[in-house]
Amino acid sequence: MAEKLKDILFPLEKVQLFSRVLKEVYPPFQTEAFVNAVCDQQWPERELKEKMRHTTLSLHRFLPADFKEAIAILLAIVPKVSGFEAIVLPDYVEVYGQEHWDISLPALGEFTKCGSSEFGIRPFLNKNTEATMKYMLAWADSDDFRVRRFASEGCRPRLPWASAVPALKKDPSLILPILEKLKNDPEEFVRKSVANNLNDISKDHPELVLDLCIRWQGIAKNTNWIIKHACCTLLKQGNKKAMLLFGFANPELMQVEQLNFSNSSPAIGDDISFSFKLNLATKQKQKVRIEYIVHYVKASGKTSPKIFQIKEVEMPPGKHSITKNHSFKNRSTRKHYPGQHQFEIVINGERKASGCIGLG
Structure with a gap:
């Protein structure tokens, strides 16, 4: 029988490795107790996101109660972790950091370098969209392509597997300056996110996206690729303006x-x-x-x-x-x-x- 994704991405060995890395930067960390807390009797039956959240809640028991101290420890392990276990870091901010914006938002920008913070940023966007989008706009100028990608992916109005952002669905104007910065990014990973973000926006604001695509068409090979993928939903819907934009005959x-x-x-x-x-x-x-x-x-x-x-x-x-x-x-x-x-x-x-x- 094929292994389930939840078992491939977060096995016991990964939990043990995660605990050892934490011990290296925070010697009081109780590795054995942490592993036992995470891998309890219900662990094998938990789904992927349930495993992540359970790990986050367990981690909180073994870190300092002070949020600033806890985040300093988690920031120290960023270069040492990768893969699904790294998603626990932005999840920790999502659960415990919503009253500490000055610490939480910069931390999400760092955590996305080892495990994407695109889900962790959503509650902040819903709580204060305008304030959070100022961080997103700044991240679009990062030297790190993973941070630039986060600037676009995190503010997608309809990000799969994540909560929607009603304010951005209603008015995506705060997203557009970010996408303008990234429309000719050298990394395909970033450009794909720009296209997906525009495709999300097209579901609520088709004319806005079509007008933007007309402006971007022909700027560069990269932007031509982006606008074609940005219009995939409109093309599937048979939108006549989208059809004409890409040269499909009557x-x-x-x-x-x-x-x-x-x-x-x-x-x-x-x-x-x-x-x-x-x-x-x-x-x-x-x-x-x-x-x-x-x-x-x-x-x-x-x-x-x-x-x-x-x-x-x-x-x-x-x-x-x-x-x-x-x-x-x-x-x-x-x-x-x-x-x-x-x-x-x-x-x-x-x-x-x-x-x-x-x-x-």
Whole structure:
């Protein structure tokens, strides 16, 4: 059986190593008692984030009660730790540091060098968005690419696995100066965060992001990559302005014909293929984005759409045969349920054809 992520990223050996590193910088630290407190009877059953928080709470018992003293110890181990156990450091600030902003915010900027502080910063953003964003703006000028990435990633309005920041969802204007600083960053790690942040913003403010992308287009190869990924949600939604921005042709002269499935009654776990003809009634080559939507049946019997990209390509006029495989195998991110699953073919943002299969 494959190992679970919670066991791979935070095994007993990592807890023991963490305790020894703490002992090196803080001799009174009780290593054995700490390991026993962390790895209690419930430890194997705890999920990943539960393990992190339990470790944080246990750590508090063995550090000085004074927050400033405790943070000084944790700052001293930054060069010595990495990986998931390092995430405990910003989590400690999140839990115990919200009344000590002058200590906590600079500490998060240091802790992100060994384990990202993107989750730890969220409560501070929600408590005082404007004050926290001043730190984020300063971090965008850091010499350390991990800190620059944190400046963007930490203020994403819809950061996955983290609490949202309603103030930034409503008004992302405080984010934009940070992204302007980082739009041509030499590190891809940072540029990906800029693109993801803009994609988050596009879900609430599509016109703002499209206007920014128009301004950034052509500035550099890096910014062109960023704006394409920043608009991924808008492109999936078939936003016409986004389609035009990236040169996708008007879909009115494009038709889908002869949609067929290799198996119209597959079982859960099966793979199927489907094919269709794409007819371009145009006079010259056109840039085409070909996608399909599957309306998955959920446990409740309702359906939920998921869009998949087939390809982006320049095509000459005429008819083109398209074939695609699709799997109904269960995964950790998707469980399948029996029922009628509708497939839709989308060309340059416009739904052109549909068909159903009965999943058994």
